Amino acid sequence: MSRLIVISNRVSRPSKTGNQGGLAVALSQALRESRGIWVGWSGEVTESFTGQIGFSEDEGVKTATIDLEEQDVDEYYNGYANKTLWPLFHFRIDLAEYARDFEGGYNRVNQRFADTASPLIEPEDVIWVHDYHMIPLGQMLRDRGHRNRMGFFLHIPWPPTRLLVSLPHHTKLVQTLFAYDVVGFHTEEWLESFRHYVEREMGGTVDGDYVTLGNRTIQAIACPIGINAQEYADAATSEAAGDMFEKVRRSLQDRAMIVGVDRLDYSKGLEERFNGYARFLKDHPEQHRKVVLTQIAPPSRGEVESYQQIRATLDAIAGRINGEYSDVDWTPIRYVNQGYPRDMLAGIYRAARIGLVTPLRDGMNLVAKEYVAAQDPENPGVLILSRFAGAALQLKDALLINPYSPEEMSDAITRALAMPLDERKRRWRAMMDCVEGQDIRWWRECFTGRLLAVERDNEEKKPETEAAA
Numbered sequence: 001m002s003r004l005i006v007i008s009n010r011v012s013r014p015s016k017t018g019n020q021g022g023l024a025v026a027l028s029q030a031l032r033e034s035r036g037i038w039v040g041w042s043g044e045v046t047e048s049f050t051g052q053i054g055f056s057e058d059e060g061v062k063t064a065t066i067d068l069e070e071q072d073v074d075e076y077y078n079g080y081a082n083k084t085l086w087p088l089f090h091f092r093i094d095l096a097e098y099a100r101d102f103e104g105g106y107n108r109v110n111q112r113f114a115d116t117a118s119p120l121i122e123p124e125d126v127i128w129v130h131d132y133h134m135i136p137l138g139q140m141l142r143d144r145g146h147r148n149r150m151g152f153f154l155h156i157p158w159p160p161t162r163l164l165v166s167l168p169h170h171t172k173l174v175q176t177l178f179a180y181d182v183v184g185f186h187t188e189e190w191l192e193s194f195r196h197y198v199e200r201e202m203g204g205t206v207d208g209d210y211v212t213l214g215n216r217t218i219q220a221i222a223c224p225i226g227i228n229a230q231e232y233a234d235a236a237t238s239e240a241a242g243d244m245f246e247k248v249r250r251s252l253q254d255r256a257m258i259v260g261v262d263r264l265d266y267s268k269g270l271e272e273r274f275n276g277y278a279r280f281l282k283d284h285p286e287q288h289r290k291v292v293l294t295q296i297a298p299p300s301r302g303e304v305e306s307y308q309q310i311r312a313t314l315d316a317i318a319g320r321i322n323g324e325y326s327d328v329d330w331t332p333i334r335y336v337n338q339g340y341p342r343d344m345l346a347g348i349y350r351a352a353r354i355g356l357v358t359p360l361r362d363g364m365n366l367v368a369k370e371y372v373a374a375q376d377p378e379n380p381g382v383l384i385l386s387r388f389a390g391a392a393l394q395l396k397d398a399l400l401i402n403p404y405s406p407e408e409m410s411d412a413i414t415r416a417l418a419m420p421l422d423e424r425k426r427r428w429r430a431m432m433d434c435v436e437g438q439d440i441r442w443w444r445e446c447f448t449g450r451l452l453a454v455e456r457d458n459e460e461k462k463p464e465t466e467a468a469a
């Protein structure tokens with residue numbers, strides 16, 4: 001079996017307590033099986049860059065990390081990755097900042113990752129690079145002479161061409177994707193936009209999964225990420241989940257709970273969600289005191305101004321709604337800025353009659369799948385899902401809504417609260433079949449299967465039969 005090298009911005013080291021996210025668990029499993037290595041940033045910041053690699057091995061997974069210096073974090077992580085690419089790729093050109101320093105820092109740090117990974121790579125290794133932080137890394141490894149099979153997976157949306165062209169040097173960035181052999185997206189929609197860009201802006205050609213630019217042909221595929229469904233369902237019936245479930249239920253006093261769980265990020269549509277819920281309260285006085293919205297939103301990227309703003313805005317909206325509707329024994333929104341261990345979270349999902357997942361744009365959205373997996377099959381809740389999340393293309397039995405429309409959100413909440421058990425079960429079963437069938441292992445194999453089938457260094461362009469046709 002070829003050794004797998006995973007390269008991503010952050011490295012998640014497995015621990016005995018098993019508190020890794022689903023993606024990290026899946027990658028760790030693949031690394032363990034192939035005796036591979038995970039390369040990335042330690043998360044530590046040093047005064048000046050040393051390039052010293054920290055090696056570790058935890059639970060059979062080897063990791064190699066470097067620290068970054070402050071300027072790297074400012075320009076690469078907070079800068080180009082999170083102030084330029086993240087908003088742009090989530091269709092928010094109004095929030096995207098374009099600065100030469102950011103672009104310079106992004107390239108410098110990618111060179112640093114290439115320098116770190118390069119001496120660790122052996123000719124038969126298969127390299128899998130993750131996400132928008134590391135788009136040009138593959139090209140940088142090719143420049144260092146590596147002819148290995150290399151894949152790239154984008155965890156966020158690919159923006160429409162007319163938005164992407166607002167990025168200075170966009171062609172140069174996209175060109176670097178052609179250093180990989182396989183490029184993966186969550187959905188056909190993001191894949192479509194990528195192909196469109198390559199054809200329109202670069203004069204490339206598309207033939208099924210094969211996309212050609214100059215003398216490079218790569219495979220561009222849609223491969224939706226999943227969760228560890230079985231483990232999540234088990235977590236929802238664990239002792240910690242059960243305790244949390246009871247605690248939440250007791251506090252609700254027979255009220256129905258709507259739950260939202262999101263990193264505090266403007267792409268998640270939290271402001272619109274609160275406004276949609278306010279609309280529901282306004283339109284349905286008969287539901288007052290009968291419903292509670294619990295929004296769990298651990299802060300993220302607090303050094304970026306737009307994230308500070310969203311925090312302040314949400315504090316204000318939640319305060320306003322609670323001020324307007326609360327009574328001495330009822331608070332319509334419980335807004336919590338802290339995270340919970342996975343098992344407790346699973347208990348919270350299970351206690352909620354409605355999962356309200358309404359991002360304005362999301363590559364996939366794992367919370368939607370986790371909510372489904374955590375439900376009691378005999379009494380499942382209802383998922384309300386934004387049609388702009390990648391997950392909407394799979395979870396068609398959710399109540400799909402436009403998150404920008406407070407009326408649609410209000411109507412969906414009303415419908416979900418009244419939904420008979422039969423319909424809830426039928427919808428849940430269909431969604432659970434998908435969550436179980438296309439789980440995290442399926443995703444990993446979907447991508448690595450393609451990559452392993454590629455001849456080294458892009459020698460195989462197309463299957464014989466297709467090429468002859």
Ligand code: GDG
Nearest residue numbers: 155225262263338339340341342345362363364365366367
């Ligand atoms: C990116 C893309 C894509 C959240 N709060 C707590 C907690 N979480 C966990 C959730 C879930 C994860 O964080 C969030 O995943 P999402 O998929 O919802 O969103 P992003 O973080 O934006 O992820 C996204 C994903 O990459 C994978 O490709 O789906 O579209 O944006 O797993 O459970 N976990 C715990 N406590 C919390 O309080 N334990």
